[in-house]
Amino acid sequence: MHADASTLSALSLYLSMAAFALACSITPGPVNIVVLTSGVQLGFRRSLGLVLSATAGFCLLLLLIGLGLHQLLDDFPHLTVIIQWAGVAFLLFMAFKLFTSSGDLGNRDRKQRRLSFAGPSALTGAVMQWINPKAWLASIAGMGAYAANGSTSLIWEFTAIYFVICFGSIACWAYAGAFLSRFLGEPARIRLFNRVMAGLLAASALYLVLE
Template sequence: MDPYLSMAAFALASSITPGPVNLVALNCGARFGFRASTRHVLGATVGFTLLLLSIGLGLYALLERAPILMRGIQWGGVAFLLYMAYRLAVDDGRLEPGQADGGPSLLDGALMQWLNPKAWLASVAGMGLFAANDDVLRVWLFAGLYFLICYASIACWAWAGSFLSRYLQQAARVRWLNRAMALLLAGSALYLLAG
């Protein structure tokens, strides 16, 4: 198989599957619409790409020498997922006038990727598969390809959420969606603690 086709397939499989960032994109699309969600989509994509590049350019080697740092990242990720779950669980589901442009920011999306264990696993596995042997050009090519696929994948989740918004015109339905997303995020966090 062509190496770039393999890279694209890996990027798609790891970007489009459910995970914390995609769940937040779905919720953001449902609550605030697709346009407002693009801040989260872009932030998450940039954050992931910077993580991928960092791993490919030597961060993983540093973390292997200092496992306490990796453990700290894992605990930080669990704490952040639980915090996001809490915020969703206590949200009243109402959008106030002028709040329609709210939602996760570009920085929230980027930070979420750096605290997202799924992103770390995809970065380490992807770089190990496609850009080993210190091939810097291949690291950059893989990151560029991944950027495009990651953006499109997260945008699909935000678009799906915006499609759902027509069914979520009542605050009670938004609360139901928020609490379902909160349970999924909390479940992700607990799964990481067990692993």
Template sequence: MTLILSMAAFALVASLSPGPVNLVGFNTGLTHGWRPALRHVAGATLGFVALLLAVGFGLHELLTAWPRLLDVLRVAGALFLLYLAWKLARAAGDLGSRPRDDCPGFRDGALLQWLNPKAWLAAAAGVALFVGEDRLRLALFAGLYLVICFASLACWAVAGEWLRGRALAPARLRLLNRGLAALLVLCAVSLLWEG
């Protein structure tokens, strides 16, 4: 039971703490509502669980063998974050009238996880801490992560929906979008700075 609680605590802290995936989920809930944001949440959750399973089955050895691959991921992740920040900064500040295809979806969430070196490191740390070579533990950890990550990311989308209900004026929403865009830029810079 202690192992399950430790795995759950790790998944909760890693999933609920602020980061680029959470910021995008929050803004999607704010501008489109929590239901459309669930596509992004599902993509990010399944993207991370797939990454966790891949690392558990040995993909992390690729990073050990080719450490430059982490640099490629870092740059690609930073560029993707800058792209998302640019889209967010250009948003008009209206609620719900943006085109549906402008809403970050499943693919964006999954891609954001796979291009995030911190997600790779969290997956590698989680596998090293809790799994080792035990495939049953890997399945347990992935199952816990699936539920906890989805719930945590959905909380961010619901928080955005809650703020949406506070009748933000377009000028304030544009200011909030630009603030969130600046945070995404800081995330991108931190990815590049760590290299």
């Protein structure tokens, strides 16, 4: 009976961790907007590198926060401001690249792809996670909720669960973008889509400034 109660308690904890990860990962945000755009530009398979990068970047941050990185924010409070403005600058840069995109899909030759925006690089996802104040706060909140007792095993378990849920959630945005590309087709429609996404990224940057 005691073993069954312990099993149910652990299962309840893991389900709660998974629900937290899903709520944070599946909802719209700058990273998911970029992944959606990548799905439109490059297709699902070629966007998986970006999906993996964003997932690994966040989960590494989550793990390090659990192992004590959050103390940096306590010891150096100005670090939050630096992260915030770095995030604003990067979001505006991505918005500019999207807004000025030619609208061609990612089936051009390699030389042409170097000349204009044909989807973000794989490292973009990880960079966006580390300069996103929301990612730091979500990591601190998550670890505070599920590993506040400092248990190393819980920190690793939460990170592992988060990785699986986060990867699947972000991959859904890449798939949605690939699906949308079937209906956009023409460069003019792609340009319009990119500019809408650029506007959303710029709005995200403005939100960071005003918050």
